[in-house]
Amino acid sequence: MRVSVFGLGYVGCVSAACLAKDGHTVVGVDINARKVGSVGNGETPFHEPGLEEILRAATAEGRLRATTNELEAIEATDVAMVCVGTPSERTGETRLDALRGAMASIGAAVRLRESGFVVVLRSTVMPSVVEGELIPLLERAAGRKLGDRLGFCYNPEFLREGTAIRDFYEAPMVVIGHRDDRTAEIVTELYSQVAAPVVYTDIATACLVKYACNAFHALKVSFANEIGQLSEAMDASGRRVMEIVCMDTKLNISPMYMKPGFAFGGSCLPKDLRAIGAESRRRGIPTPLLQSIVPSNEAHLRQCVDTVLETGETSIGLFGLTFKEGTDDLRESPAVALAEALLGKGKQLAIYEPIVSQETIHGTNLAFVEKTIPHVWKLMTSDISDLLKKRVVVLLKRPDAREREALAALSAEQTCIDFSGTLAKDELRAETAIFGLPRAQACVA
Numbered sequence: 001m002r003v004s005v006f007g008l009g010y011v012g013c014v015s016a017a018c019l020a021k022d023g024h025t026v027v028g029v030d031i032n033a034r035k036v037g038s039v040g041n042g043e044t045p046f047h048e049p050g051l052e053e054i055l056r057a058a059t060a061e062g063r064l065r066a067t068t069n070e071l072e073a074i075e076a077t078d079v080a081m082v083c084v085g086t087p088s089e090r091t092g093e094t095r096l097d098a099l100r101g102a103m104a105s106i107g108a109a110v111r112l113r114e115s116g117f118v119v120v121l122r123s124t125v126m127p128s129v130v131e132g133e134l135i136p137l138l139e140r141a142a143g144r145k146l147g148d149r150l151g152f153c154y155n156p157e158f159l160r161e162g163t164a165i166r167d168f169y170e171a172p173m174v175v176i177g178h179r180d181d182r183t184a185e186i187v188t189e190l191y192s193q194v195a196a197p198v199v200y201t202d203i204a205t206a207c208l209v210k211y212a213c214n215a216f217h218a219l220k221v222s223f224a225n226e227i228g229q230l231s232e233a234m235d236a237s238g239r240r241v242m243e244i245v246c247m248d249t250k251l252n253i254s255p256m257y258m259k260p261g262f263a264f265g266g267s268c269l270p271k272d273l274r275a276i277g278a279e280s281r282r283r284g285i286p287t288p289l290l291q292s293i294v295p296s297n298e299a300h301l302r303q304c305v306d307t308v309l310e311t312g313e314t315s316i317g318l319f320g321l322t323f324k325e326g327t328d329d330l331r332e333s334p335a336v337a338l339a340e341a342l343l344g345k346g347k348q349l350a351i352y353e354p355i356v357s358q359e360t361i362h363g364t365n366l367a368f369v370e371k372t373i374p375h376v377w378k379l380m381t382s383d384i385s386d387l388l389k390k391r392v393v394v395l396l397k398r399p400d401a402r403e404r405e406a407l408a409a410l411s412a413e414q415t416c417i418d419f420s421g422t423l424a425k426d427e428l429r430a431e432t433a434i435f436g437l438p439r440a441q442a443c444v445a
Helices: 010-021 034-040 051-060 070-075 097-112 127-142 164-169 181-190 203-233 238-246 269-282 288-309 336-344 363-372 401-407
Strands: 002-006 025-029 064-067 080-084 117-121 150-154 173-179 198-201 315-319 348-352 392-395 415-418 430-433
Touching: 002 010, 002 070, 010 025, 010 034, 010 051, 010 064, 010 080, 010 164, 025 070, 034 064, 034 070, 051 064, 051 164, 070 097, 080 181, 097 117, 097 127, 117 127, 117 181, 117 336, 127 150, 127 203, 150 181, 150 203, 150 336, 150 363, 173 181, 173 203, 198 203, 203 238, 203 269, 203 288, 203 363, 315 336, 336 348, 336 363
Parallel strands: 002 025, 002 080, 025 064, 080 117, 117 150, 173 198, 315 348, 315 392, 392 415, 415 430
Antiparallel strands: 150 173
């Protein structure tokens, strides 16, 4: 394919070199004449292991050249990959001047073409910027809408300095956010030599994947550092603690707990987090990340309560009451906290949790729920049909096959709020709100 790469900084230069290595004809574009000269001569504008060898071979074989002329680049190619830098403003917002300029220049050059053209954005920006500003800017400059000989994809990069070449070819995935399948197919062809699954999704989701990955990486570094400080203060090896933690690939280093849904609770997580916070404060060790987890969970629970209250309905059924599936433990269950909050707002509740009854629980478990929700047993039902009479049904745990079949009886006048991450978007006749569901389901090729 014929590809122009706008922005010959770190991401752009590596992308241009690797695409040329894979047999594509590439034109690098940058307003910085020094970068253009370096790349055109097969030299790297910065140090990156293995990059210069690829640049030299690509330029020598005529598969890669560079220019400061945007119009020339667009005329010579069919796809533009935009890799312009997006540094931070003092406010933390993204500086967009260079990106706006690149999109406007590309659009103006596309206006002069009769044949179709595809724009692939790799710069890291928020969905609101892409869909609310950059796409309209591109369309205005090009004089045509997406779909009218103009395609657009968002294709985040996952390159690390020092290992960028390996990261390009051994990427965890190739993410393509798009609005039409033909454009997505064209972008997929660019990565035919990359051994990675291709994930197709909507543009907004693709944008946020990049931010989520970087936030998670930063979170892991900070988490390890705080655990390390706390460990050393108690004469333990922080590195050894984390080595052992990482040995657990069932729960710790795994997809477990990585799905948006309801809040956490129970007899272990809140208690142990409070203990960590108390110990670190006693020793004067700053652990702001660890100490923010419980407040974050509480804020999320309040948001879940608000989601239910915003329906404006009084008659509400809760599907689930224990803190997790497969247990009758109600202690510090977020479902109990939700029920308590709704009762405090005057809502009429029915609670379906067949594993729990006044006869089967006892001790601190019984004392906790009866103290938190007086007259709780009058609200409990073992018959799911009682729940289906309510205007709003809130799923706090996954229904089994029989229960799922029963939920199909909900009418279009009712609402089902799924905090369990179980339902498909159009599974029920009821108006269904599914927390954490993307606007378009992702699929993996």
